Amino acid sequence: MGKKIYAQSNSDSEYVKSVYKMSDIISRRQRTPWFWPNFVYNYFGDGREHDRTLKVLHSFTNKVIHERSENISHIESDNDSDNGTKRRRAFLDMLLMTTDEDGNRMNNQEIQEEVDTFMFEGHDTTAASMNWAVHLLGAHPEAHSRVQQELQEVFGTSNRPANMEDVKKLKYLECVIKEALRLFPSVPFFARNIGEDCHINGFKVPKGANAIVLTYALHRDRRYFPEPEEFRPERFLPENAVGRPPYAYIPFSAGLRNCIGQRFALMEEKVILAAILRNFSVEACQKREDLRPLGELILRPEKGIIIKLEKGFYQTSSCSG
Structure with a gap:
C-alpha cells in the first residue's frame, strides 16, 4: 500500500494488535449463534469491543488513503526513477488511479473495502x-x-x-x-x-x-x-x-x-x-x-x-x- 507499519519489529503497533483482536472477535461470534443478532451482540456480547477495534482498522486505512490521494498528482507524474527506469507503484496508487469506462474513479469507500481486504486477509x-x-x-x-x-x-x-x-x-x-x-x-x-x-x-x-x-x-x-x-x-x-x-x-x-x-x-x-x-x-x-x-x-x-x-x-x- 506504500505505507510502512513495521509490523514485524513493532508488534505493539495498535494496528497490528487490532488485526489479531478482530480475528478473535469474529471467530468467537461465529461459534456463538445467540450473538448473531446485532442488538443481542451489542448489549451482551463483544459488540462494543468489535466497534472500537473496527474503528482503529478503518481509521488507519482511511488515513493512508487520504495521504496517498492528496499526493495523487505527484504519484501520476513521478513515473521514472533517477536512472530512467520505471518506478514501481504501490497497489493503493493503482486503486486511486483506476477509472471505469466513463472515466470515473473509485470513491474512498470502494477503495477502503479493497484495501481492508488485502490488509486484513492478505497476510x-x-x-x-x-x-x-x-x-x-x-x-x-x-x-x-x-x-x-x-x-x-x-x-x-x-x-x-x-x-x-x-x-x-x-x-x-x-x-x-x-x-x-x-x-x-x-x-x-x-x-x-x-x-x-x-x-x-x-x-x-x-x-x-x-x-x-x-x-x-x-x-x-x-x-x-x-x-x-x-x-x-x-x-x-x-x-x-x-x-x-x-x-x-x-x-x-x-x-x-x-x-x-x-x-x-x-x-x-x-x-x-x-x-x-x-x-x-x-x-x-x-x-x-x-x-x-x-x-x-x-x-x-x-x-x-x-x-x-x-x-x-x-x-x-x-x-x-
Missing part, C-alpha cells in the same frame, strides 16, 4: 498456507527432492532473486502449494446467502437461506481426490486434473465473491518457498496427526509446527541430522 492466509506446505515437504522427502531439483533447473547455482519468468517455471512447486491448500485450506469454511430457491439431493433450499461451505471436507471427496488424506502434488499436474469439476477444489472460494488476491497469493508463496528451499533442506519434527488443525477464521495447527532446517544450497532432501 495470515498466505502465512498459514506456507506453514502447512513446509511441514508437508519436510514429511515427504520425495516431493522435497523434486522441488529442489526443479529449483536447481531454474536457478542453477545462482543466488539471484526470483523474477516473474522464474515463478512461471516453478510448476511442481505450484502443485505442492495447491495440494497443501487442498489438505489444509487457509479458510476452512465460508458462507453464502442463497439467491434463489434450489434443490440439493432432493431437499429444497429456499432463497435467503445461509449456506456454509466446508472447504476442508469438500477437498476430501474421494470421487475427485482418491486417497484424499495422502499428500500427492501430482494431482495438480495438468494431465491429472482433466475432468475434475471446477468446484471440487475451491481454496480461494468461487464465483462472483471469490478471492480477489488468489493469483497474487500463489506468486507470493512460490517466491517465499523458493527462497527457503534454495537455502535450506527441511525436515518435519511432527506427525500430521499430532498437529490437530483448528478451524477458526484461518486453519492453524493447535500448537504450531516444528521443523528442522539444514543450511546448504540444494542439500539432500531428507535433512538427516
Whole structure:
C-alpha cells in the first residue's frame, strides 16, 4: 500500500494488535449463534469491543488513503526513477488511479473495502498456507527432492532473486502449494446467502437461506481426490486434473465473491518457498496427526509446527541430522 507499519519489529503497533483482536472477535461470534443478532451482540456480547477495534482498522486505512490521494498528482507524474527506469507503484496508487469506462474513479469507500481486504486477509492466509506446505515437504522427502531439483533447473547455482519468468517455471512447486491448500485450506469454511430457491439431493433450499461451505471436507471427496488424506502434488499436474469439476477444489472460494488476491497469493508463496528451499533442506519434527488443525477464521495447527532446517544450497532432501 506504500505505507510502512513495521509490523514485524513493532508488534505493539495498535494496528497490528487490532488485526489479531478482530480475528478473535469474529471467530468467537461465529461459534456463538445467540450473538448473531446485532442488538443481542451489542448489549451482551463483544459488540462494543468489535466497534472500537473496527474503528482503529478503518481509521488507519482511511488515513493512508487520504495521504496517498492528496499526493495523487505527484504519484501520476513521478513515473521514472533517477536512472530512467520505471518506478514501481504501490497497489493503493493503482486503486486511486483506476477509472471505469466513463472515466470515473473509485470513491474512498470502494477503495477502503479493497484495501481492508488485502490488509486484513492478505497476510495470515498466505502465512498459514506456507506453514502447512513446509511441514508437508519436510514429511515427504520425495516431493522435497523434486522441488529442489526443479529449483536447481531454474536457478542453477545462482543466488539471484526470483523474477516473474522464474515463478512461471516453478510448476511442481505450484502443485505442492495447491495440494497443501487442498489438505489444509487457509479458510476452512465460508458462507453464502442463497439467491434463489434450489434443490440439493432432493431437499429444497429456499432463497435467503445461509449456506456454509466446508472447504476442508469438500477437498476430501474421494470421487475427485482418491486417497484424499495422502499428500500427492501430482494431482495438480495438468494431465491429472482433466475432468475434475471446477468446484471440487475451491481454496480461494468461487464465483462472483471469490478471492480477489488468489493469483497474487500463489506468486507470493512460490517466491517465499523458493527462497527457503534454495537455502535450506527441511525436515518435519511432527506427525500430521499430532498437529490437530483448528478451524477458526484461518486453519492453524493447535500448537504450531516444528521443523528442522539444514543450511546448504540444494542439500539432500531428507535433512538427516
